[in-house]
Amino acid sequence: xNKIQGMKDEFKKAKLVYLTTFSEDDRKRNRAMTNYNEDxxxxxxxxxxxxxxxxxxxQKNPKVFITxxxxxxxxxxxxxxxxxxxxDKVVNRKWEWWYLFWLPDEEFHFRLMSDAxxxxxxxxxxxxxxxxxxxxxxxxxxx
Numbered sequence: 001x002n003k004i005q006g007m008k009d010e011f012k013k014a015k016l017v018y019l020t021t022f023s024e025d026d027r028k029r030n031r032a033m034t035n036y037n038e039d040x041x042x043x044x045x046x047x048x049x050x051x052x053x054x055x056x057x058x059q060k061n062p063k064v065f066i067t068x069x070x071x072x073x074x075x076x077x078x079x080x081x082x083x084x085x086x087x088d089k090v091v092n093r094k095w096e097w098w099y100l101f102w103l104p105d106e107e108f109h110f111r112l113m114s115d116a117x118x119x120x121x122x123x124x125x126x127x128x129x130x131x132x133x134x135x136x137x138x139x140x141x142x143x
Contacts, residue, residue, distance in 0.1 A: 001041055004131050007077050010070055011040040019046065019124075020065035021057035021083075029057060030067075040066070040079055044126045045086065047095055055122055058083045064126055070133060079131045086123035095121045 011017075017035045020028050031054060037044040044066065048054060058064065066079040086094075 001128055002131060003041065004077065004133060006070075007040055007131060010077060011035075011068060012038050013071075014068040016068075018065075018067040019054060019126075020067065021054050022061045022063055023057055024060055029053060035068070040077070040131065041128060044081075044128070045094070046124045046126070048122050048124055049120050050085075050122045051120060052122075054124065055085065058085065058124060066126060066128070074136050076134050076136070077131060078134050079126075079128045081126045081128040081130075083124050083126045086125050091121050091123045094123055 014035050016032050018030050019033045020030050023029060033046045033048075035044075036046075062082045062084060064081055064083045066081065067076055069076050
């Protein structure tokens with residue numbers, strides 16, 4: 001994958017990234033995702049739910065984009081990659097700490113520590129393939 005100067009540092013600072021998936025009729029669907037990842041050149045993972053639209057999109061078309069802002073005004077990084085759903089055993093292990101971090105005030109945290117899996121949990125793994133910098137007037141043209 002091509003490396004872009006400064007992208008890794010900007011990615012580490014991006015607490016929020018946008019995940020773009022594609023519908024059956026190739027429409028783009030964007031949504032904000034919390035970024036726990038540190039390296040845009042390595043596999044990225046995002047917790048979600050199996051019944052979400054993004055999961056259904058990925059099951060039909062694994063092509064995705066991860067977009068986040070550059071510190072330069074009016075510039076964004078776009079990473080194109082392939083997504084897949086993580087194995088349930090890994091999902092259960094990773095979700096425990098993520099859920100406790102994301103919803104610290106929930107009253108049923110003790111249930112997360114049990115052996116019973118939450119069947120609706122999912123993790124999307126994104127494997128980056130290419131990256132580029134785009135300007136806002138060209139963002140949609142680039143997709």
